[in-house]
Amino acid sequence: RKEVEQDPGPFNVPEGATVAFNCTYSNSASQSFFWYRQDCRKEPKLLMSVYSSGNEDGRFTAQLNRASQYISLLIRDSKLSDSATYLCGPMEYGNKLVFGAGTILRVKS
Amino acid sequence: DAGVIQSPRHEVTEMGQEVTLRCKPISGHDYLFWYRQTMMRGLELLIYFNNNVPIDDSGMPEDRFSAKMPNASFSTLKIQPSEPRDSAVYFCASSLGMNTEAFFGQGTRLTVV
Numbered sequence: 001r002k003e004v005e006q007d008p009g010p011f012n013v014p015e016g017a018t019v020a021f022n023c024t025y026s027n028s029a030s031q032s033f034f035w036y037r038q039d040c041r042k043e044p045k046l047l048m049s050v051y052s053s054g055n056e057d058g059r060f061t062a063q064l065n066r067a068s069q070y071i072s073l074l075i076r077d078s079k080l081s082d083s084a085t086y087l088c089g090p091m092e093y094g095n096k097l098v099f100g101a102g103t104i105l106r107v108k109s
Numbered sequence: 110d111a112g113v114i115q116s117p118r119h120e121v122t123e124m125g126q127e128v129t130l131r132c133k134p135i136s137g138h139d140y141l142f143w144y145r146q147t148m149m150r151g152l153e154l155l156i157y158f159n160n161n162v163p164i165d166d167s168g169m170p171e172d173r174f175s176a177k178m179p180n181a182s183f184s185t186l187k188i189q190p191s192e193p194r195d196s197a198v199y200f201c202a203s204s205l206g207m208n209t210e211a212f213f214g215q216g217t218r219l220t221v222v
Contacts, residue, residue: 101151
């Protein structure tokens with residue numbers, strides 16, 4: 001089983017839609033969780049950190065379910081500029097930051 | 110701060126040649142990570158350091174790969190000899206401390222022909 005699993009997508013949604021991605025992780029000792037956004041041919045950039053049950057920042061909401069070992073990212077009112085790959089990154093014991101392969105989002109007008 | 114700085118940005122080399130990738134982390138950051146990204150395998154952690162000491166190198170593919178961090182402001186990832194399957198984007202990232210976000214460099218796009 002992979003350490004981190006994400007649905008690769010692509011998720012094709014119209015502008016204004018609400019879309020959610022899930023990410024499952026295998027290491028139950030993971031302490032912190034991060035969602036990164038990666039644009040084509042660019043480096044990943046932090047979107048959101050999650051240290052407890054969840055976090056919200058504007059149109060973006062992350063929720064953590066430790067019992068089931070998954071974390072989700074919800075994007076409301078999608079914009080064209082949200083089109084990117086979203087990477088889930090649990091931080092394992094010892095500050096080991098690993099990532100899933102990413103979920104591709106395409107927002108269309 | 111200029112962020113994490115990687116060099117070169119692009120590297121094209123012939124199979125069998127030695128390749129050295131360089132990284133300068135953000136000043137004051139205690140952790141440094143090396144990743145490799147391909148379409149097939151996604152973003153893989155190769156090795157990471159804490160205070161210049163390698164903590165986990167279980168992601169290093171094989172003995173052809175080696176990484177060093179001689180001081181707090183510099184790290185290298187070396188591939189010797191290089192093979193076409195090593196072609197990928199290699200990212201370096203650094204973080205301030207435990208359970209804090211990592212900041213990525215712009216990456217080195219390596220092509221081995």
